[in-house]
Amino acid sequence: MTSAAGPELLLSIESTCDETAAAVIRRDGTVLGQCIATQETLHEQFGGVVPEIAARAHLERILPVIDTAVNQANVRGEELTAIAVADRPGLAGSLLVGVVAAKTLALAWNKPLIALNHLHAHLYACQLIDGAPDDIYPAIGLIVSGGHTSLYHCRTAIDLDYLGGTIDDAAGEAFDKVAAMLSLPFPGGVEVAKLAAEGNDRAYSFPRSMIHDPGDNFSFSGLKTAVRYAITGPGRQDFSSLEISDQVKRDVCASFEAAVVDVLVAKCRRAIKRHRNRNASNDQESNGGTNRLIVGGGVAANQRLRRDLQAAAKSDGFELWIAPPHLCTDNAVMGAIAWKKFEAGQFASLDLDITPGLQRGF
Incomplete structure (x- = not known):
């Protein structure tokens, strides 16, 4: 495989609610690969997101979504610089799927792990305009x-x-x-x-x-x-x-x-x-x-x-x-904020835990 990477790529993972998403993002903000799997049809009959259904759907989709993003970027996991994942706030089961996947890949590929605040990332989407x-x-x-x-x-x-x-x-x-x-x-x-x-x-x-x-x-x-x-x-x-x-x-x-x-x-x-x-x-x-x-x-x-x-x-x-409409809904591209944490040396350990719920004050 010919790599499009170099030393300046990170994998961002998003699973805070009912969107399973991953993106490979260069340090300059260029998106080389991304994938989003939505769950609207799963929750439609209930008129809202059902946490247990959302978590099970994330389990089924997280690896195919990551594979798609990485393959689009034409990069091997070992060539990535870091793995980023939203660990807060959100639905407990949904968050857990993304965080476990990110920790597993960080360990397997020997890459630093970066924990993201989902809300701060939503604001950072404006930086990508x-x-x-x-x-x-x-x-x-x-x-x-x-x-x-x-x-x-x-x-x-x-x-x-x-x-x-x-x-x-x-x-x-x-x-x-x-x-x-x-x-x-x-x-x-x-x-x-x-x-x-x-x-x-x-x-x-x-x-x-x-x-x-x-x-x-x-x-x-x-x-x-x-x-x-x-x-x-x-x-x-x-x-x-x-x-x-x-x-x-x-x-x-x-x-x-x-x-x-x-x-x-x-x-x-x-x-x-x-x-x-x-x-x-x-x-x-x-x-x-x-x-x-x-x-x-x-x-x-x-x-x-x-x-x-x-x-x-x-x-x-x-x-x-x-933020542009396509970056308003949950996505992994806004995980580009991880580069700011990378530059500041703000890394997470492999015992990273989730912070679920409707968090306020942070």
Whole structure:
């Protein structure tokens, strides 16, 4: 086999939820091979991800996915520089499959192991945009996904301070639950956005929870409840026999989406303004000030969110970078952040354990 490698390639593995992914990435960010195996059809009948099913699917797919990525890159495992894997946060069984595979390969090929924070990697996807600065940091980072809605002050790719996040449901979770109320197909967030594009976003006056709170936390459970009452009226629990017109569905989706996006944008604008003001000396490196927002996670693909953030950036005069849609959903390419940890000498031992759950504050 003729190697396309050299001393500057790493293997990135992602299995935090229901995507089994691997990528071979050069130090300069060039992707030489990648593969993603999705599980949508496995979870569709349940209207959401079933952890046990997800873990079993990862077990079946992890080696073929890695083989595909490595073969596309035309490289032998022994020629890789390091093995990287997301060890947090996520579903316990899913994480375990990826971490065990990474540790096994690191041992077999005698390569250093690098542990990745899945959320930090989502933000790093913005660094991979064509035309992005050589170093997109410092920045304010917004993670908005099915499991997380969080704001970070990012000094570097691997030095992040947690500013705040959801105190209940994540934005993407609220999208999926509203989709279930309306009997929309899985994955629900995409379907809500499709209908929202055809609806009246002022048809329902849904709450903008915590929008005026000066802190950086979010709350979407009350909004979800308001949507339920708008559909059924108070007290009804069963949606199965409820007939909802197509126009009502479109209007509910549009009004709901507007409420979520309004809160996300308002919180980002406030965080940017606060950290811009820290930049009084005009020396970003010394005082942590920044006038840049980076956005990642599955909900970052939402067109209304992207449009309203762009309008806010233009109005307020801050710089905006949003991960491209194909890097918003879970993938292994964003594991390129591992090169930053490699350069910093931040390696994991072979007794690396997982940190599952909806982690906050890191």
